[in-house]
Amino acid sequence: MSLLVVGTVALDxxxxxxxxxxxxxxxxxxxxxxxxxxxxxxxxxxxxxxxxFPQAGFDSFAAKKIDVEGVQVKKGEKSFxxxxxxxxxxNTRDTLxxxxxxxxxxxxxxxENYKNSDYLMLGNLMPKLQMQVLNQMNKRPKLVMxxxxxxxxxxxxxxxxxxxxxxxxxxxxxxxxxQLSNEYSIVKAAKKILTMGPKYLVIKKGENxxxxxxxxxxxxxxxxxxxxxxxxxxxxxxxxxxxIGYLSSTDDISFANxxxxxxxxxxxxxxxxxxxxxxxxxxLNHEExxxxxxxxxxxVQFDISLED
Amino acid sequence: MSLLVVGTVALDxxxxxxxxxxxxxxxxxxxxxxxxxxxxxxxxxxxxxxxxFPQAGFDSFAAKKIDVEGVQVKKGEKSFxxxxxxxxxxNTRDTLxxxxxxxxxxxxxxxENYKNSDYLMLGNLMPKLQMQVLNQMNKRPKLVMxxxxxxxxxxxxxxxxxxxxxxxxxxxxxxxxxQLSNEYSIVKAAKKILTMGPKYLVIKKGENxxxxxxxxxxxxxxxxxxxxxxxxxxxxxxxxxxxIGYLSSTDDISFANxxxxxxxxxxxxxxxxxxxxxxxxxxLNHEExxxxxxxxxxxVQFDISLED
Numbered sequence: 001m002s003l004l005v006v007g008t009v010a011l012d013x014x015x016x017x018x019x020x021x022x023x024x025x026x027x028x029x030x031x032x033x034x035x036x037x038x039x040x041x042x043x044x045x046x047x048x049x050x051x052x053f054p055q056a057g058f059d060s061f062a063a064k065k066i067d068v069e070g071v072q073v074k075k076g077e078k079s080f081x082x083x084x085x086x087x088x089x090x091n092t093r094d095t096l097x098x099x100x101x102x103x104x105x106x107x108x109x110x111x112e113n114y115k116n117s118d119y120l121m122l123g124n125l126m127p128k129l130q131m132q133v134l135n136q137m138n139k140r141p142k143l144v145m146x147x148x149x150x151x152x153x154x155x156x157x158x159x160x161x162x163x164x165x166x167x168x169x170x171x172x173x174x175x176x177x178x179q180l181s182n183e184y185s186i187v188k189a190a191k192k193i194l195t196m197g198p199k200y201l202v203i204k205k206g207e208n209x210x211x212x213x214x215x216x217x218x219x220x221x222x223x224x225x226x227x228x229x230x231x232x233x234x235x236x237x238x239x240x241x242x243x244i245g246y247l248s249s250t251d252d253i254s255f256a257n258x259x260x261x262x263x264x265x266x267x268x269x270x271x272x273x274x275x276x277x278x279x280x281x282x283x284l285n286h287e288e289x290x291x292x293x294x295x296x297x298x299x300v301q302f303d304i305s306l307e308d
Numbered sequence: 309m310s311l312l313v314v315g316t317v318a319l320d321x322x323x324x325x326x327x328x329x330x331x332x333x334x335x336x337x338x339x340x341x342x343x344x345x346x347x348x349x350x351x352x353x354x355x356x357x358x359x360x361f362p363q364a365g366f367d368s369f370a371a372k373k374i375d376v377e378g379v380q381v382k383k384g385e386k387s388f389x390x391x392x393x394x395x396x397x398x399n400t401r402d403t404l405x406x407x408x409x410x411x412x413x414x415x416x417x418x419x420e421n422y423k424n425s426d427y428l429m430l431g432n433l434m435p436k437l438q439m440q441v442l443n444q445m446n447k448r449p450k451l452v453m454x455x456x457x458x459x460x461x462x463x464x465x466x467x468x469x470x471x472x473x474x475x476x477x478x479x480x481x482x483x484x485x486x487q488l489s490n491e492y493s494i495v496k497a498a499k500k501i502l503t504m505g506p507k508y509l510v511i512k513k514g515e516n517x518x519x520x521x522x523x524x525x526x527x528x529x530x531x532x533x534x535x536x537x538x539x540x541x542x543x544x545x546x547x548x549x550x551x552i553g554y555l556s557s558t559d560d561i562s563f564a565n566x567x568x569x570x571x572x573x574x575x576x577x578x579x580x581x582x583x584x585x586x587x588x589x590x591x592l593n594h595e596e597x598x599x600x601x602x603x604x605x606x607x608v609q610f611d612i613s614l615e616d
Contacts, residue, residue: 227496
């Protein structure tokens with residue numbers, strides 16, 4: 001199916017205990033698109049970059065047949081830039097620098113042929129911009145998924161609550177779920193959030209996996225225990241891209257298929273963290289993916305027959 | 309089969325955001341024995357209490373046909389006492405008071421008929437005491453499981469490493485696994501610990517579930533997401549008791565059965581936290597247990613057929 005992804009395309013300088021990558025290609029929409037391109041989809045990308053964005057980035061998109069007509073290139077301006085340093089536990093990081101640059105007055109404009117996209121992934125952007133994208137669609141997509149963060153909850157909660165009314169799947173982490181719902185218990189938080197608009201809620205717990213909530217159903221996919229996490233940047237976005245990419249390619253939004261989508265998303269995320277930036281997902285092949293999906297099955301499967 | 313459990317039988321004063329329980333019956337061996345008694349086992353208990361230990365505690369053991377011949381009652385002395393207060397997140401707690409009392413010079417002595425027990429659970433005690441129990445056995449049990457904590461790693465690492473050489477299953481939390489192995493990655497930590505003696509390693513991650521490692525195999529059971537956690541005290545011990553109780557009752561220590569044991573242990577732990585102390589597990593029936601096991605199956609099951 002056609003899948004529209006909207007978000008940042010950026011340059012990241014990342015320092016981990018294992019090394020440093022300078023101005024590597026990153027951004028939420030980059031990770032969404034590359035992860036989703038692993039499945040058969042007609043992927044369209046909406047974002048903005050500056051003149052400094054390297055050709056190699058566009059080459060990566062072209063290699064995966066990702067439509068970049070919706071990526072604005074601002075002459076004489078610079079791309080969104082983020083620099084961060086991870087600590088040994090890889091769960092905490094310090095932001096060393098954030099330069100919004102072209103993102104400061106990003107005005108997402110959808111090319112005409114994007115407006116009928118079947119699936120829509122709205123990356124973590126200002127809620128008003130997310131709403132602006134939704135309003136440009138000619139038809140309501142079959143599924144709208146949205147990512148957001150605590151920053152918007154702190155500063156623009158009303159706008160966020162507004163856009164949430166129009167989406168199907170929300171993906172946030174556990175702390176954000178607590179903040180959004182004002183409930184400490186994750187189960188209570190999920191129940192409350194499912195009354196705010198989204199019919200599905202994915203709570204990302206990093207190395208502790210992800211939970212999918214829908215009505216009274218819940219699915220918990222642990223993360224694959226990894227020997228080394230080289231760079232966690234983009235893991236959550238790779239998860240989201242793999243999730244919606246799988247749903248879109250199968251065009252099946254049943255709960256059973258969403259569970260599979262969680263597994264595919266988690267698996268692609270487990271590759272993302274093995275190298276800096278987009279490097280590992282870019283070189284990933286189907287054989288490697290299937291092998292790791294099988295590891296996932298082995299990791300969680302058990303066989304119990306109930307008796308008195 | 310026969311299952312010997314060794315550990316503390318104590319009085320706990322527990323404060324949570326939901327209420328307070330004064331001098332409620334607790335202790336690791338109490339939770340082990342009560343959780344394990346849910347399965348068909350011949351359970352023997354070794355511990356020590358003071359004169360202040362209430363008859364209600366002994367009545368609870370008697371109701372579950374737990375042999376308490378190995379529980380020493382010290383005249384004129386007081387039982388091990390712990391007081392703690394949980395914070396809102398229920399993952400952190402302050403210890404308000406610890407009175408070792410009878411535990412200060414606990415000398416575990418096994419009644420003669422305990423020495424042929426098939427399964428052995430060594431609760432978190434001074435490593436020398438754990439060794440002393442092992443040395444009293446007439447035959448090597450089929451399976452020896454041990455619990456320990458960071459306190460012994462800080463103060464008596466050599467003794468701990470010594471006793472670890474003689475056990476089959478070690479259960480600790482993720483921070484303790486990191487400390488014991490001096491490896492940050494949980495996978496690397498597990499590999500290292502599996503060279504120290506234990507053939508199986510259970511890493512408890514609280515609300516994030518538990519991991520079982522053996523050779524190159526790994527099993528990850530998430531914890532059931534609970535609407536409310538009333539009192540986490542004893543959850544880890546209920547898990548351990550349910551785990552070894554299930555193994556002992558089935559007398560099957562294959563990896564596939566250990567996975568089932570993890571699920572049973574996690575499920576009993578999920579009941580333990582619903583009320584103070586031993587209250588909830590004490591009133592638990594098989595129908596409730598089976599219903600929750602089914603919830604567990606629903607929580608984690610998914611169906612993927614791999615294709616290119």
